[in-house]
Amino acid sequence: MPESFDVIVIGAGPGGYVCALRAAQLGMRVACVEKRETLGGTCLNVGCIPSKALLQSSEHVEEARHKLADHGVVLNGEVRFDLARMLARKDEVVAANVKGVEFLFRKNKVTWLKGEGRILSPGRVAVNGETYETRHIVVATGSESIPLPGVEVDERRIVTSTGGLELDRVPGHLVVIGGGYIGLELGSVWRRLGAEVTVVEFLDRIVPGMDGEVGKAFERILTKQGLKFCLKTKVTGARAGNEGVTLTLEPAAGGPAEELRADVVLVAIGRRPYTGGLGLDAAGVALDERGRVRVDAHYATNVPGIWAIGDVIAGPMLAHKAEEEGVAVAERIAGQAGHVNYEAIPGVVYTWPEVASVGRTEEQLKEEGVAYKAGKFPFTANGRARAMGDTDGFVKILADAATDRILGAHIIGPDAGTLIAELALAIEFGASAEDVARTSHAHPSLSEAVKEAALAVAGRALHI
Numbered sequence: 001m002p003e004s005f006d007v008i009v010i011g012a013g014p015g016g017y018v019c020a021l022r023a024a025q026l027g028m029r030v031a032c033v034e035k036r037e038t039l040g041g042t043c044l045n046v047g048c049i050p051s052k053a054l055l056q057s058s059e060h061v062e063e064a065r066h067k068l069a070d071h072g073v074v075l076n077g078e079v080r081f082d083l084a085r086m087l088a089r090k091d092e093v094v095a096a097n098v099k100g101v102e103f104l105f106r107k108n109k110v111t112w113l114k115g116e117g118r119i120l121s122p123g124r125v126a127v128n129g130e131t132y133e134t135r136h137i138v139v140a141t142g143s144e145s146i147p148l149p150g151v152e153v154d155e156r157r158i159v160t161s162t163g164g165l166e167l168d169r170v171p172g173h174l175v176v177i178g179g180g181y182i183g184l185e186l187g188s189v190w191r192r193l194g195a196e197v198t199v200v201e202f203l204d205r206i207v208p209g210m211d212g213e214v215g216k217a218f219e220r221i222l223t224k225q226g227l228k229f230c231l232k233t234k235v236t237g238a239r240a241g242n243e244g245v246t247l248t249l250e251p252a253a254g255g256p257a258e259e260l261r262a263d264v265v266l267v268a269i270g271r272r273p274y275t276g277g278l279g280l281d282a283a284g285v286a287l288d289e290r291g292r293v294r295v296d297a298h299y300a301t302n303v304p305g306i307w308a309i310g311d312v313i314a315g316p317m318l319a320h321k322a323e324e325e326g327v328a329v330a331e332r333i334a335g336q337a338g339h340v341n342y343e344a345i346p347g348v349v350y351t352w353p354e355v356a357s358v359g360r361t362e363e364q365l366k367e368e369g370v371a372y373k374a375g376k377f378p379f380t381a382n383g384r385a386r387a388m389g390d391t392d393g394f395v396k397i398l399a400d401a402a403t404d405r406i407l408g409a410h411i412i413g414p415d416a417g418t419l420i421a422e423l424a425l426a427i428e429f430g431a432s433a434e435d436v437a438r439t440s441h442a443h444p445s446l447s448e449a450v451k452e453a454a455l456a457v458a459g460r461a462l463h464i
């Protein structure tokens with residue numbers, strides 16, 4: 001008799017492992033299949049966690065070199081850093097995190113099936129030649145980076161984010177293709193460590209989904225920090241040699257080509273769903289036009305008993321989005337009413353300053369013809385930001401013109417990624433700008449900029 005479960009989750013990233021934990025909490029017999037050596041998926045192994053470790057380390061270098069003197073902290077001699085130690089620390093941080101997921105599996109009695117999972121039919125999954133039976137299958141196989149034709153990745157000179165987290169020496173010139181989340185975070189890491197960094201972006205702006213005003217301010221600040229941007233430009237080819245890589249660039253709209261030399265090229269033009277070898281075809285699971293598993297509002301595919309969540313389905317490719325879906329689908333399977341509010345999913349770029357947003361952008365509201373009011377407050381007028389010496393950026397809150405309900409919030413500034421949580425909660429609770437404006441915020445704190453932006457929605461900010 002094959003071993004049987006209530007739920008088999010395929011993929012142990014933030015979507016899959018959280019789904020497995022929640023299903024176990026709800027009393028189900030759960031297994032999670034993972035083909036990587038360690039649990040945690042892209043996020044913990046080669047994504048969120050290692051990138052944040054390097055962002056933190058490189059920001060310390062930046063502070064030591066450029067910020068501490070202003071605070072009267074005198075360092076004797078040149079600030080040096082040990083890249084090997086920095087990379088080793090990053091690996092230690094990753095190891096501690098992935099071990100943490102193993103511990104959580106043991107604690108919740110989730111069985112880790114090691115190997116590649118393949119769906120044989122609804123209710124049957126094969127792993128390493130063994131067949132397992134289950135009432136439900138949850139596909140949480142994540143995503144992989146999109147290749148760029150003509151730019152062959154070798155993870156040494158031409159790298160994806162995975163290679164870009166492991167460079168064993170600081171490149172003289174790093175060319176990043178794609179001015180999105182990965183390009184700007186990893187571009188910032190290597191710029192802080194001394195690389196010249198050029199970002200080649202196809203569109204006329206960086207981080208395209210983000211509020212336009214924030215995007216412009218972000219580009220200005222990153223340019224001031226030393227990043228170079230070639231917007232409206234496409235890369236049409238790459239030649240790798242001993243001396244580095246020569247890229248061919250063309251204007252996005254067509255025109256004369258030019259060459260750009262790089263020591264390392266980072267390809268970061270987006271990610272695509274990963275479903276290779278999974279057997280979705282044979283099981284009859286439908287995909288959409290972009291290769292994502294098609295699901296209904298409750299994460300059910302067209303095949304009864306097969307569900308899907310995370311990067312492999314539509315929506316923003318973010319770890320916390322995958323986690324929320326993991327919880328919701330486990331609850332649905334248990335007959336409960338699990339649900340995700342996509343209006344209240346924050347997005348954060350962990351550069352310095354950070355950039356964070358939740359809900360609608362100004363461009364979206366205009367396009368949808370929604371009448372809105374905007375309130376804005378700059379960090380230059382916030383006492384805590386001044387004390388920190390981090391006054392770049394602002395908070396912007398967009399509220400419905402008639403009801404005052406908060407529709408979107410956008411922050412560029414110190415700790416924006418933490419500040420946005422308050423506004424995600426506000427949106428989740430259907431709060432008005434006035435609700436936030438009348439809430440007492442500790443003084444002196446960065447969060448007062450949020451309160452002031454909420455006051456500004458009604459034209460009554462106090463400190464500007």
Ligand code: FAD
Nearest residue numbers: 011013014015035041042047048117142310311317318319
């Ligand atoms: P994944 O994390 O990709 O996990 C899927 C897992 O399934 C993988 O471990 C894979 O090995 C396994 N798998 C696939 N097929 C099979 C199979 N057939 N059998 C067994 N196992 C299989 N998001 C954020 O919110 N914040 C960040 O700061 C952030 N930083 C990022 C930085 C980088 C460099 C990258 C690349 C991504 C980052 N992301 C970040 C995105 C985040 O990593 C993803 O949104 C998240 O990991 C998606 O979770 P998931 O569970 O859907 O898939």
Ligand code: NAI
Nearest residue numbers: 178179180181182183200201202268269270271317348349
């Ligand atoms: P992205 O979608 O964020 O950005 C890709 C960029 O490349 C876009 O600006 C796009 O216009 C541009 N582009 C596309 N094709 C191009 C081409 N041929 N030439 C030049 N530019 C081109 O994708 P990215 O940065 O690869 O990251 C993938 C995903 O991973 C993100 O969308 C995000 O969901 C997730 N992520 C999240 C992070 C976070 O939450 N802090 C950090 C890193 C990744």
